[in-house]
Amino acid sequence: MHGPPMVAWLLVALSAAAAVSCVLRREARSEALLGVGMAVMAVPLSVFDPPRWSTAMLAVVFAAVAVHTLRPSPLPTSHQMHHSVCAGAMVYMAAAMAGAGPASTGHAAHTSAGAPLLTGLLLVYFAGYVLHAGSRLAMPTGPHPAHSTVPVPPGGAIRLRHAPEVAAACRVAMALAMFAMLLTL
Template sequence: MHGPPLVAWLLVALSAAAAVSCVLRREGRDEALLGAGMAVMAVPLSVFDPPRWSAVMLAAVFAAVAVHALRPSLRRASHRMHHSLCAGAMVYMSAAMAGAGSAHTGHAEHTSAGTPLLTGLLLAYFAGYVLRAGPRLAMPAAPPHMAPGGAIRVRHAPEVAAACRVAMALAMFAMLLAL
């Protein structure tokens, strides 16, 4: 990933936190895989310069997640499409990383990877998603889930899942900008 190391490390932290949150929710394991993949992809190249084949492996894993997300399930169709689009964006970024190569010329050089039109469309989608879903988090429609003893069940609250998706969409937007 190109860009300032501080931004990259913040993306690593955000993506890893989203992945852990998804694992704890149990039903978000596909999203956890995407979050973990985003964390790995956001590690600054100054710390870890992965071999070229690793981007191809990541692209294959994310392609499988995209196909898996489209299968009929209990989730709403819009959620399945969003999840598949997220995985598809990860395939695109992995392929762009593989296409850019990992060879260095001895000096810091920012080379653009990917197709500008597709990158722009993905940026518009994720920006729109965050702007549409983000404000809904500020005003929850329902009271928090209560456990039998009266304790709030934060881990399984739908707001946690929505916040996880918004955080991952923000991270995806930032990674696409750095592409």
């Protein structure tokens, strides 16, 4: 599933940053786990060639996250379904990595892993999610920032980590990373 090393390192950085952002927002621990898993899966094989059993273990962890996201939750149904699709995609990619066989000379083999139809459907889903959610982030919905009525807490610091825009940007970043990882599958 690994592409060029520069792309892989960018995916590691993006996924790790999204995971840290999710950890800071205590209510997003399952998202943080997916971000860490994405970062681990994106590490170039020239740096670390994981044992064959580790991808199967990742698939089990992601399956547990997928089951966890299906339980009743106060989250909106669409939000919960998105998390289920993300966790399912991670199970799929981990299983595809496990089934791809050993890499040759420390780099991923250039054969495709996984089912092309499922990979294509996931690519369409994540591309659509990034375009839809990203466009909602880019469109101003409230007053101009210069005329903002957001109260500033004592000391002048605004707690950005709990802002809904940070959560949405985190999900967009992770969906974009998921899209890039699926392209290399």
